Amino acid sequence: MAFTRLATIVSLALGLIERATCTNGKTAGNAVCCPLFDAVDFLQTNLFDGGECGEExxxxxxxxxxxxxxxxxxxxxxxGADGSILVFNATELQFHANRGIDDITSRQFPVFQALNEQSGLSGGDFVHLAGAVGTANCPGAPRLEFMLGRLAPVAPAPDLTIPEPTDTVTAILARFADAGFSPEEVIVLLSSHTIAAADDIDTTIPGTPFDSTVNTFDTQIFLEVLLKGTLFPGNDPQPGEITSPIAGEMLLQSDFLLSQDSRTACFLAVHDNQERMTTQFKAAMAKLQTLGQNTASLVDCSDVIPVPAPFPGPIKFPPSFSKADLQIACTQEAFPSLATVAGPAPTLAPVPAS
Structure with a gap:
């Protein structure tokens, strides 16, 4: 009874905490977050083509x-999450694992400079605000958290700290463990590939998507990574690439190996569980985006992140594919019954560059 009364008192006290009303009429849990609403609008206009789930x-x-x-x-x-890859891009873009990042940084850097001049937004806050806002533009995505207050980076990160698609599963898991992530969290973060495309693995086919619903944040990636690979028509596979039976789609060697390894295979078994995927991804991203930061000195400004459009699902096998086309390594969990999209075998178009 005493505990119940205490819980009620705490709840009432929390309810009395007033949200800050910003000059634009929006509200935030902390007044220091108010300028970020304008920063988000600036990002949407100047980086994300008005709010698209596109290449940027x-x-x-x-x-x-x-x-x-x-x-x-x-x-x-x-x-860690300090923005060094943007601020010290001249150094970090030379790293082998950062091939193709130059397009991103060259596009983001002038936008960062403008926001830094307007509001003093640090490089780390800019990189991780842009990541949360861009993800929110994709239907089905979780609304990521955003913490404000990262200090400016003091130096570039060293080389050989980013896992690559040619790495072994053991090497990938070891690098993630060194950063504080479990094997399950590795697969959770792999969810990001549902809205990803490859530009630098095979430069002859830039913008090659990793699943057939590249503009929707969904579990399709965990279905199609299990497809038995064949060659791209007219293209030889490159290091780090396992070719997909879906024309115009790329599978990463590392993704496929993680889907088959006994240490990680069953963590991919979220095929038709969108809620589980997004909930876990949000938690893992909250951890990733504050690596190396003193979270006690950061302010929770998650209120400023747009609410993503709902998941339009359910996921389905692409036309002409079925369970018979999968290479399933996890036998502990029953594979769900999924429909197949009607029509001929698809040919995916590249993700257009901005």
């Missing part, structure tokens, strides 16, 4: 990973 949104999410994962819980590496 995909790239912004990718950049958050390449920035933050350059960190070790044991010390001696980069500063």
């Amino acid at each position: 949104a995909h790239s912004a999410l990718r950049l958050t990973f390449h920035d933050a994962i350059e960190f070790s819980i044991h010390g001696g590496m980069g500063g």
Whole structure:
């Protein structure tokens, strides 16, 4: 009874905390977040083509990973989610794992400079705000958290801190563990590939998507990564690439190996569980985007992140495909019954560059 009364008192006290009303009429949990509403509008207009889930949104999410994962819980590496990949791009773009990042940074850097001049937004806050806003433009995505207050990066991160698609599963899991992530969290973060495309693995076919619903944040990626690979018509596979039986789609060697390895295979078994995928991804991203930061000194400004459009699902097999076309390594969980989209075998178009 005493506990019940205490819980009621705490709830009432929390209810009395007034939200800040910003000059634009919007409200935030903390007044310091108010200027970010204008920053979000600026990003949508100047980076995301008015709010599209296109190449820039995909790239912004990718950049958050390449920035933050350059960190070790044991010390001696980069500063984590500090924006060093943008601020010190002349150095970090030379890293092999950052091939293709130059397009992203060249597009983002002038937008960052403008927001830095207007509101003093640090490089780390910019990279991770842009990643959260860009992801919110994709239907089905979770509304990612955003914490404000990262200090300016002091130095570039060292090389060889970013996992690559040619790495072994053991090497990938070890690098993630060094940054503080479990094997399950590795697969959770792999969810980002549902809105990703490859520009630099095979430069002859830029913008090649990793699943057939590249502009929707969904579990389609975990279905299609299990497809038994064949060759792209007219293209030889490149290092790190396992060709997909869907024309115009690319499977990464690392993704496929993770889907088949006993340490990780069953973590991909979220095929038709959109809620589980997005909930886990949101939690893993909250951890990733504050790596190396003193979270006690950050302010929760998640209120400023747009609410994504709902998942239009359910996922389905692409036309002409079925369970018989899958290479399923996890036998502990029953594979769901999924319909197949009607029509001839698809040929996916590349994701257009902005």
